[in-house]
Amino acid sequence: MHGSAAARWSAMKPISLTRYLIEEQHAGRINADLRLLIEVVARACKSISIAIGKGALGGVLGEAGTGNIQGEAQKKLDVLSNDILLEANAWGGHLAGLASEEMDHSQPIPDAFQRGNYLLLFDPLDGSSNIDVNISVGTIFSVLRCPDGVTSPGDEHYLQPGNTQVCAGYTTYGPSTMLVLTVGHGTHVFTLDREVGSFMLTGRGVQIPADTKEFAVNMSNQRFWEEPMQRYVGDLLKGKEGPRGKDFNMRWVASMVADVHRIITRGGIFSYPLDSKCRDKGGKLRLMYEANPMAFIVEQAGGAATTGYSRILDLAPEGLHQRVPVILGSKSEVDTVTGYHHEKAA
Ligand code: P6P
Numbered sequence: 001m002h003g004s005a006a007a008r009w010s011a012m013k014p015i016s017l018t019r020y021l022i023e024e025q026h027a028g029r030i031n032a033d034l035r036l037l038i039e040v041v042a043r044a045c046k047s048i049s050i051a052i053g054k055g056a057l058g059g060v061l062g063e064a065g066t067g068n069i070q071g072e073a074q075k076k077l078d079v080l081s082n083d084i085l086l087e088a089n090a091w092g093g094h095l096a097g098l099a100s101e102e103m104d105h106s107q108p109i110p111d112a113f114q115r116g117n118y119l120l121l122f123d124p125l126d127g128s129s130n131i132d133v134n135i136s137v138g139t140i141f142s143v144l145r146c147p148d149g150v151t152s153p154g155d156e157h158y159l160q161p162g163n164t165q166v167c168a169g170y171t172t173y174g175p176s177t178m179l180v181l182t183v184g185h186g187t188h189v190f191t192l193d194r195e196v197g198s199f200m201l202t203g204r205g206v207q208i209p210a211d212t213k214e215f216a217v218n219m220s221n222q223r224f225w226e227e228p229m230q231r232y233v234g235d236l237l238k239g240k241e242g243p244r245g246k247d248f249n250m251r252w253v254a255s256m257v258a259d260v261h262r263i264i265t266r267g268g269i270f271s272y273p274l275d276s277k278c279r280d281k282g283g284k285l286r287l288m289y290e291a292n293p294m295a296f297i298v299e300q301a302g303g304a305a306t307t308g309y310s311r312i313l314d315l316a317p318e319g320l321h322q323r324v325p326v327i328l329g330s331k332s333e334v335d336t337v338t339g340y341h342h343e344k345a346a
Pocket of ligand 1: 256
């Protein structure tokens with residue numbers, strides 16, 4: 001194919017995840033091990049997508065009959081998704097260990113396999129309570145460097161602030177299966193071409209609009225929120241007659257990946273704030289494999305992510321399954337919510 005035809009063809013066809021990662025590696029933004037890690041996780045997400053897509057026909061709906069460290073009843077697909085990610089990442093030599101929402105403690109890569117320099121943390125199937133009612137769910141993952149000299153990482157080696165992540169992503173299993181990824185140079189969106197079996201780049205360098213008229217929160221918790229959140233949401237509900245001077249719309253899927261993907265796509269603000277029910281646990285959402293990866297992805301798309309008082313990526317983790325309040329999305333709106341919290345602090 002001569003120059004102009006090749007250029008035309010290349011300009012027309014979306015590039016695959018593999019080509020994107022090769023280009024990132026050639027640009028020096030990732031190394032071969034991180035490229036392999038992302039390819040392996042993406043391949044595991046394709047397997048999860050296939051299992052989910054079978055629904056009732058796959059014999060994988062309903063409860064597994066087991067519970068996890070979160071005190072939650074596990075769905076069969078929680079366990080299956082976790083197993084798929086464990087198996088896919090065991091033998092490649094790119095990881096030193098991995099940690100999951102579904103496992104009490106982290107696991108070093110088995111001695112039978114070569115170990116690498118990365119730590120992988122994931123929520124294998126977030127929002128799984130929605131599975132049985134056929135609502136979008138997702139996989140969330142975060143990648144950290146294994147500390148130098150550590151050959152058999154324990155839980156303590158994962159307790160690194162979110163601003164040390166080298167990669168974060170999620171896959172949303174919705175009408176289409178989409179992978180959203182950052183390696184610290186923007187946030188990029190890939191759509192699974194089910195016929196070819198490849199993720200194709202369909203959104204390079206997505207940007208979250210700074211302003212929004214759409215908020216996502218579980219309103220049934222309103223009476224349990226702290227005062228700043230009560231005041232903030234109260235003002236949203238007053239609409240254009242109120243201090244915000246505009247009407248707002250509300251969405252709540254109760255699947256963080258689905259709610260965050262809407263915000264990545266068209267803006268908005270998502271919040272799971274502290275409330276009197278979850279205060280003793282520190283919040284609802286988990287820092288290491290929900291809040292941190294989503295905060296990295298959102299900030300790389302021009303958004304913001306805080307607890308109301310602190311930037312999520314700057315938090316010093318205290319436990320593998322630590323929970324935190326989460327407010328993230330359109331930067332101007334997150335700044336507004338943070339303002340309500342600082343008013344209270346004054
Ligand atoms: P609630 C799902 O269980 C999850 O961890 C997030 O994906 C979601 O945003 C949140 O909990 C929903 O919580 O209290 O509205 O069911």
